Amino acid sequence: MQGFGEILALAFDLVLSGDGDLAEIVWLSLRVSISATLLACLIGLPLGAVLAIARFPGRNAAIVLVNALMGLPPVVVGLLVYLHLSRAGPLGFLGLLYTPTAMIIAQTILIAPIVAALSRQVLEELHAEYAETFRSLALSGRQTLAALLWDGRFALVTVALAGFGRAVAEVGAVMIVGGNIDHATRVMTTAIALETSRGNLALAMALGVILMMLALGVNAAVHSLRLTATRWSHA
């Protein structure tokens, strides 16, 4: 067994050499998780906005439900999507199982509640502050929403980044619906699991390093956004 330092050195060599297989895996990871994040925002933002602004019976129950769904275990999401997409499932005819599309669907379901719940919180706080002013100006619902989204944009981008962070790091859902097929559905997290079990620790570590750098990059982005926001007195 190699020592940790040795593995790390090999890992960095791999990262720096621009290894083709490695690049392919990283690229697929990003493609899947970024797509899922965009889709989750498309679903989660309007949902969060409605929960933040509209008053309707069952609203509180809906908020509790969405908040609870934030904690969905990835394997459970994977299983549910698998059941729908498998040959015998209701959507089996689409032939999506073990494709990147299936992985995007699973991750979207996983993080849409996160985007919805967190953006609800952001928009509700903002709305509480602005509501009387907007009503005094006799703004329409559409104008109100547009203003909230714009003034909350820094916080909302942070929400999206949180969703992306969760998606790119999860392994259970993509493993089940993607199948970790080489050159087809292998992403960073599933590759790490596989290569570790195979004893190919340098490759696993190389992927781990990239994942951590991604996390670092996302957090740096969040932080600099916060600084920009404070500069504009958004905080």
Added chain:
Amino acid sequence: MREAVIGRSLEGEAVSAGAGLSFRDVGYSIAGRRLIDGMTVDVPDRGVTVVMGPNGAGKSLFLRLAHGLIHADEGAIRWGDAPVGRSVARDQALVFQTPVLLRRSVAANVDFVLKSRGRASVEMRETLLRRVGLTGFARVAARRLSGGEQQRLQMARALATEPRVLLLDEPTASLDPASTAAIELIVRDVALRGVKVIFVTHDVGQARRLADDVVFLANGRAVEQGAAERFFDAPRSPEADAYLQGKLIL
């Protein structure tokens, strides 16, 4: 309601708010506390009405009720023939006691309001900022302004709606004397042009300078109202008398 508005606009140059404000036995409670209690007030349809009264008397609630931001539990509030509501509120602007500014630049705050009225233009914005003495602040983040500057920006936004009724909740409470004088000048100017102004203040000197008539509130009721001169010379209610003499009302 709709007809009332059209009827008014058809009068064309009849300038004034078209109708005075009336409260009839208005009651408003929160959590079982009667904050406004059987309030009956008649505010004339033109000139500057100054609203006075001790802290917690209900002055801010009075403005909110009149503007339709909150709804009375009892009684009736009307602007002329029209019950208070959305279409009435559209002709009004309220400057809040605590400024609520968008997380944007000073210019964008004014533009936002101009745009909501479908008349955004750089010249209009610059004119408004000049009127409240904020030229040169256009690019500054609104929330970075000092308290007095924020109140002046609120004033600019209110004027941007070109209201028929201007409701002001202590708009000069944190302004220096020069800025206060500037705001008073604006208030007198818009009132002369036919805008109905309802002005809440604790400053007796300011009230004397601005008021055509006065409404005095205490404990959620209108205890006195009438022409300014008469009010300041000989207040009829013990509450107003004590207030003007700087005594605590219990």
